Amino acid sequence: MSMLRNFQSEFAGYLLSPRLAAMPAREAAAMNVYRNTVMKGLIDVLAANYPTVLKLVGGEWFNGAATEYARSVPPGSPVLAAYGKDFWHFLESFPPAFDLPYLSEVARTDWLWIESYFAPDATALSASMLQTLSGEQLMLTPLALHAATRVIACNYSAVSIWQHNRSDNPDIELQVSDRDEFALITRISNVVQLQRLDAQEYAFVNSIGKATLGETAIMLLEQDPQFPVANTLAKLVNSGCFASLSS
Amino acid sequence: MTHPTAGLGFKPEHFADALSCSAAGMWYEIHAENYMVAGGSRMAMLDALSEQHPISVHGVGLSLASDDEPDQQHLLKLKHVVDRTEAFIVSEHLAWNKWQGIHVPDLLPFPRTSDALHVIVRNIDIAQNTLQRKLLIENPSLYLSLATHDWSEPDFLKELVSRTGCGLLVDVNNVFVSTYNVGGDAQDYLDQLPIDAIGEIHLAGHVSESQDAIELLIDNHGAAICDEVWKLYQHLIQRIGSRPTLIERDTDIPAFDELLGERGYAAEMMNSTAINMERDRVHAA
Numbered sequence: 001m002s003m004l005r006n007f008q009s010e011f012a013g014y015l016l017s018p019r020l021a022a023m024p025a026r027e028a029a030a031m032n033v034y035r036n037t038v039m040k041g042l043i044d045v046l047a048a049n050y051p052t053v054l055k056l057v058g059g060e061w062f063n064g065a066a067t068e069y070a071r072s073v074p075p076g077s078p079v080l081a082a083y084g085k086d087f088w089h090f091l092e093s094f095p096p097a098f099d100l101p102y103l104s105e106v107a108r109t110d111w112l113w114i115e116s117y118f119a120p121d122a123t124a125l126s127a128s129m130l131q132t133l134s135g136e137q138l139m140l141t142p143l144a145l146h147a148a149t150r151v152i153a154c155n156y157s158a159v160s161i162w163q164h165n166r167s168d169n170p171d172i173e174l175q176v177s178d179r180d181e182f183a184l185i186t187r188i189s190n191v192v193q194l195q196r197l198d199a200q201e202y203a204f205v206n207s208i209g210k211a212t213l214g215e216t217a218i219m220l221l222e223q224d225p226q227f228p229v230a231n232t233l234a235k236l237v238n239s240g241c242f243a244s245l246s247s
Numbered sequence: 248m249t250h251p252t253a254g255l256g257f258k259p260e261h262f263a264d265a266l267s268c269s270a271a272g273m274w275y276e277i278h279a280e281n282y283m284v285a286g287g288s289r290m291a292m293l294d295a296l297s298e299q300h301p302i303s304v305h306g307v308g309l310s311l312a313s314d315d316e317p318d319q320q321h322l323l324k325l326k327h328v329v330d331r332t333e334a335f336i337v338s339e340h341l342a343w344n345k346w347q348g349i350h351v352p353d354l355l356p357f358p359r360t361s362d363a364l365h366v367i368v369r370n371i372d373i374a375q376n377t378l379q380r381k382l383l384i385e386n387p388s389l390y391l392s393l394a395t396h397d398w399s400e401p402d403f404l405k406e407l408v409s410r411t412g413c414g415l416l417v418d419v420n421n422v423f424v425s426t427y428n429v430g431g432d433a434q435d436y437l438d439q440l441p442i443d444a445i446g447e448i449h450l451a452g453h454v455s456e457s458q459d460a461i462e463l464l465i466d467n468h469g470a471a472i473c474d475e476v477w478k479l480y481q482h483l484i485q486r487i488g489s490r491p492t493l494i495e496r497d498t499d500i501p502a503f504d505e506l507l508g509e510r511g512y513a514a515e516m517m518n519s520t521a522i523n524m525e526r527d528r529v530h531a532a
Contacts, residue, residue, distance in 0.1 A: 002362055003362050004312075004358070004366055011355060012349070015353075025458075026461050029459060038351045041351070041352030042351075075351070081281060081283070116287075119286060120286045121285075122286075187287065191288070
């Protein structure tokens, strides 16, 4: 092992360990600067990627969770914009979060928002493009989701809680229940948006890419003959949900 | 676009002001890794900014002082950011931040041995070959005194320049912070750096922190630039002449106009130093 490698091996061991090994005071003070910089950097990235979680639990609680996560899952890439993709999952089994059953789903919504925010640029399917198709062509069209589109199904009113905490108008009273909730995240003109879906709309979006539009419509109409296929399609298209049709 | 003089570290919260700023010689520096994402508003912002102003790309993730070679995939991503912004400067650090697949957001020290020199020369060669251009290497801020250095930092940097053809990015605040923390004289350090290799200068603020009665200066980019650093900057440009100079601010970010004020101060200092140097040259002739 080279001398540089030896040094880096020992130094790296000090950085993320919960307690600093005994060493002379001057060395310990210096080592703590590096340890603090690393941990603060990682906590800041997680706070930027999980703003709703931070708002719900407050700085102290968040720092504790983020510190533990950073120690167990340090970044595997220097591109920290993508750091923390498992943090929502980590919160599911983080004992202090056991009293907050909605937290990991709120966190997952934060993460899907980030995925949408950084997703590749692509043209969305527009209503005018759709109008160029005949009804039959439309039914045979294999629609695809836009690269920035995400859907989420939650328990514990997590979508309501998320919206309430991200809203500019949080005065609206929050109704919490253990109902299932569904949401669609899309990006229109580079602005990420979240809107509520009902269970059927969620099933519609979730079937995209797995079946043609006609097959999806038949499936939904079998479950509910009143299902408004055309209106739902129009709503989703206007949200920028789908990728432009490849010609 | 005018010739780049003094610039600012780009902050997305200042996007509108940054884009429309008409100060002569204005340019912006970005941290490359923040723009290694697929798309969305962050990339759109960068495209708009680089259409209006010169961009310098400052990498923080290559880990040139690692025993391992730089990651090729990461280098290609860096090249993509450099090409996309038509960067006029590309820089990285004399530091490491990856170990066995783990990357940490810091710039870590190492013993400046001949063994390390050999490794870092190899790594800079690899990076410059992939990027197909010159890298400027920045001196780090140091907190830990190591007894095992074979080389002084200025000598080590000079050696990197002569062996790889790289240039230098001189962070004056880092020199001030490091010499305070681990010993040495800041002005003496700056006087040893090879004039022709210096392609950019960084200026930033720092804070003082104490632990167990041991005081260290922390390079937090979170305060105004102090008088001592301005004096060192003036001393440096009196010796080497004007260089693109960046005001760095990454925490406690004030309003754009406040940063523009510091940036204007640097531009003015560059300008008056150039006038004085010209006057001295005429007098001497």
